[in-house]
């Protein structure tokens with residue numbers, strides 16, 4: 484088994500399936516899942532200073548200022564559980580400046596995964612998305628409805644999941660994505676995210692498996 488913990492970045496447009504895949508990856512590999520969207524939503528709902536700053540941007544489908552998000556991520560990444568178990572960064576970095584901040588701290592992943600999904604499907608996924616506030620699980624009214632009436636009755640819709648806001652989030656994503664790529668071009672793995680959740684997960688698993696094997700092979704030859 485590989486000694487150094489895995490470090491994974493996952494990127495993709497709104498509703499490309501990052502959160503869904505991250506839950507499965509974190510469970511299988513024991514990585515700490517750091518989702519900037521989830522961290523920010525938690526700050527907003529507890530009414531913290533960060534939450535107050537972030538709310539308006541999020542509600543309008545705009546990016547929260549780099550410094551606010553970067554401070555939050557860097558402080559989370561320095562905690563002992565992350566050092567021990569490895570990390571899975573979901574939704575960060577999202578701008579050139581965020582990627583540069585990580586570089587300046589010498590924080591680099593083993594792999595940069597991008598989930599690719601056509602725009603019309605992304606919009607349908609966002610508008611149909613529902614969250615379980617108790618377990619944090621992500622559902623979709625058509626694609627992945629919950630099995631029990633109890634769960635169905637407590638599902639909530641994200642305030643930024645309306646048609647107009649999704650379009651604006653998608654634009655923002657496209658404007659920034661190209662600028663991040665050069666930093667991670669040697670680690671880039673683009674995956675077709677327009678398939679069944681389990682099929683996508685299998686492909687991610689095989690990529691992560693290769694990293695684990697390569698690292699142990701390097702160790703043996705040293």
Ligand code: AP5
Pocket residue numbers: 495496497498499500501502503504519520521523540541542544545546547548549552573574575576577578581608609611612613621622623624626627643652676677678679680683
């Ligand atoms: P964030 O929460 O990161 O939103 P996002 O990037 O828009 O991504 P989503 O959470 O919408 O989608 P996802 O890819 O996780 O998809 P999911 O798995 O849920 O950020 C929200 C806001 O916070 C931003 O707009 C910004 O304001 C701020 N923010 C966050 N990070 C920031 C940063 N770094 N800098 C500045 N600001 C930042 O799936 C979506 C739906 O599709 C679900 O219903 C799911 O069931 C369904 N689904 C998933 N996979 C499949 C599949 N394979 N087939 C069919 N349906 C599927």
